[in-house]
Amino acid sequence: MSSPSNAPASSKPTSRPGAKRRRSPLPRIVVALVVVAALAAAGWYWTQRGAADQAGAFRTTEVERGNIRVAISATGTLSAISTIVVGSQISGQVTDVLVDFNSEVKQGDVLARIDPSTYEAQIEQGNAQVAAARASQAQAQATLRNAELDYRRKADLGTRQLVAQADIDQARAAFEQAQAQVNSTQAQIRQQSASLQTTQVNLDRTVIRSPVDGVVLTRTIEPGQTVAASLQAPELFTIAEDLSKMKIELAVDEADIGQIRPGQTVTFSADAFSDRQFRGVVDQVRLAATTTNNVVTYPVVVSVDNADGTLLPGLTVNAEIEVSNREGVLKVSNAALRYKPVGDTAIAPAAGGRGGAGMSEEFERIASTLDLNPEQRAAFDAAVAEQRQRSEAARQSMGQQQRGAAAGGGGPPPGAMVMRAGGGGDANLQAQIRQRMLERMQQNFADFTRTLDEGQRQRWNAALASSLSATRATLYRLVDGRREPVQVRIGASDGSSTEVIGNLSEGDVIITGERAAR
Template identity: 60%
Template structure:
């Protein structure tokens, strides 16, 4: 009897132990969440990660054969035979249909009779010519002997010319009747409708016994796709995206008919024939597709993505961190990137923010410079950084004297100023002027270095320099030890949710502020 009592006494103790463990786990969970929130200092954050950025443009289009031939009839008549149907494979020259040729066969017989009549008239004219020739020769001899009157000689000569003209007329009539006969024979041949290419019949628009009329235009009888092993898609790309589309770019697409498959194509042509529909301008982009297995069908609507660029293994961050702007009066609004001028850009140029020297060094490193060129670059870079430091020091002195901190915060502290790339709140004309001034200044400072480059190096330098000037830069806020620090980021490719970034001291795992927590969230 004692053993059952011990079993009943251990059950409540086990339950209390489980409950105690659950309480401890819950307490640890809330403590860790609170600790993480405390570490974030009341901010929502995005973590800098390393990964791939794929930029793609979405568009819709329709699949079709690369070459589609419409087969018509050049003659009128009743269709007597149809030898192919939908989806029938055909070879070049194969008979597709026949039209009743009775009318043209009657015309052919009539033409043969007319030719025979013309040939008889020719023989008669040739006989008359022979007789006129003999008569003229006799009278010519007699006229030379003064045995006949001159008038008789002239009459015989006119009769000879008339006989020759009748022969020529008969010969011309034969040629005319022969040409008419050939035309009739062509029409008889056209009564047999043949395929002009190797392919597959897509449509058939006639039935046996139907009468076709080709009086004003050739009626369409069949549509033949020349080769369905290769197909094309005509995509309608919006004007805002067409500037990024290039020949040779990879296109991935899907069709509702095959929801579990993903197909690929290549941009073959970007056509200039723009189309405007409801004030929306689109450009046709032709994509070629390999359809060797015959899966894809003409006429399918596809949803395509044109891969504009793909960046692999880059630092990226959620777009919320780049859109963040501190509220007015927030401590973050008083922060700005160290060394950035506070009162405005002036002659310094906003593009020469932190990291510009590193970018130029990376660009020079890709040019395979010789020792002389490296010395010239290092000298120019050192001079640029020296002048930059002097201007920043002067700007900070002027800022302290005039108290223009507020203006500096508006320019560099809001997080929304995209330096060099423009932004919604920036004046595009002003940014263009800033880039132009910066371009002139860099060309002047690095002129001696550029003169040492060959043509290939100079082209790569100019292209890279232009890319640096037009690059987008934005101020963000990084959490270091729970405290926010302003940081200038250079923005690269974006897939709509994440964006490639780079900047001084930015590394994988950094926390970038994307928002400020409310009082309720802090609790």
């Protein structure tokens, strides 16, 4: 019997001595690629998640392009441009009233009559006094002629020593007295004539006439009423000279009065015509301020065309004065202007501006209001091009200074000022910087301004000064989840949105606040 260990070896597979198995590298490459792709996907996911989390930490709004209309609201009262109060300069009883409320009158028309009896009697008395004075004058002249003849006779006899000198002197005195009496009677005649003329004037005043063409607004007398004009002229009628042209006196708050200028458009409504809107123009800003309960207001006079006669004197109106109407401008929500990150610091150019391109846009806007001729336009384009080159050179120089300061670990480069996110440095320093900028701009545009007439030059200088002294603020733009400060110039605001001018584009995302951490 044989043992199992002695089984034949032919039952197991055999191989050649020294032979090796070859495996393909493809599976390992596939595995490596899958691992790399997974790691990249994970990195991208965490990067995007971090950016999304950072972007989601802010409340934002977009820069929009649209219109901004700024208007100031005020209330006032309609009245005629010229209102005449007709009174009486004399006293007496009213006998006739010939007009009523709303009566149309012409200049010289009789409105009322006062009893003339008293003045007619005074006229008769005056005539009698003048006649008596003239009779006295005739008597005095007769006495004068007699005294003159007596004096001449005695003077002639005196030359022949036939009359005493005392008689001659007495005759001469009588002659001079007669001459004085004649002069006295002449003065009495002039006095009585003047008194008679005064009485005649008062008699004419018993007829009350209209001084202008217009409409009777009020009448305060009735026939039989007695008028007493001892201290001041009583008011009998009020006449509106022309109701086709009217005015509104608006009470504008002192905080808004600085924005009001003659020529601005006014829209208003009246409760009596609630379905209509009327228009007017600011005619005058008066300096006579009124203080009521510590509130200071200034009267603003608005002229209104009332050719159709719809508007009535005395109506209370609610008006809006359009102080600015900006069309097609970049604007942003006011919340973006209020956002100030805590502890953030931004470096703003000392010029406080928006760079060469932004200033070029501002120059174009100012020039568009000047009605330039081709020669002036060519001079303006040349000045703007030169200004743009200067600005570009200044930016390059500042960029080199910033890189040098960053390499050296120093502070801000020369020519820049550090501003907190919420404000802007020393006021005196900023005023000096703006003044230097204005002087430099005036020098750069000197060739252009020499081509302007006086009116254009004044408007250009005023607009340029206004642009450089305008309020500026720092907005924070959200770029790839990061906060980027952008300095802009503040323009018109309607209370919810504000015009911004600077290195911004329509659609830019601006931060308005930060969300609470979860």
